[in-house]
Amino acid sequence: MYKKSFESIISLEPRILILGSLPGDLSLEINQYYGHPRNRFWKMMFEIFETEFSEDYGMRKQLILQNKFALWDVAHSADRKGSMDAEMKNVLPNQIDELLNEHPTIKKIIFNGKKAEQLFWKYFDKKLSIEYISLPSTSPANAQFSYERLMEIWKKAII
Numbered sequence: 001m002y003k004k005s006f007e008s009i010i011s012l013e014p015r016i017l018i019l020g021s022l023p024g025d026l027s028l029e030i031n032q033y034y035g036h037p038r039n040r041f042w043k044m045m046f047e048i049f050e051t052e053f054s055e056d057y058g059m060r061k062q063l064i065l066q067n068k069f070a071l072w073d074v075a076h077s078a079d080r081k082g083s084m085d086a087e088m089k090n091v092l093p094n095q096i097d098e099l100l101n102e103h104p105t106i107k108k109i110i111f112n113g114k115k116a117e118q119l120f121w122k123y124f125d126k127k128l129s130i131e132y133i134s135l136p137s138t139s140p141a142n143a144q145f146s147y148e149r150l151m152e153i154w155k156k157a158i159i
Contacts, residue, residue, distance in 0.1 A: 113137030
């Protein structure tokens with residue numbers, strides 16, 4: 001099944017770009033990054049920035065913008081049965097180099113999971129001005145990390 005990512009969420013002068021691989025089926029269905037209720041991304045971001053958690057997607061996007069982040073996926077589109085990253089085929093990457101050129105304030109790229117990192121290095125070259133950090137996926141499929149451990153790792157990378 002052909003699946004397509006969302007437009008980026010990007011602040012005026014972003015410091016950090018968080019890259020996923022491609023939204024899962026539920027996220028695509030409701031048109032929201034990290035839309036699966038068991039994905040830990042939004043809960044962690046609100047906690048890291050000491051802000052009251054909200055399920056409102058507008059508030060979630062505002063949190064990204066206020067804290068000078070950009071949020072996107074490495075894949076613009078791909079064929080994928082279901083939501084599992086391992087099933088991705090015929091990947092067409094997003095225009096990440098163009099985004100980085102337009103926003104030279106980005107000094108750090110965080111990969112939300114190994115697949116995002118693998119895809120990135122397949123299609124893009126390292127820029128010396130950027131720090132790259134691969135973090136464990138916030139996906140509910142990544143059950144090997146407790147919320148507390150995931151939070152500790154992500155907070156260290158973001159703050």
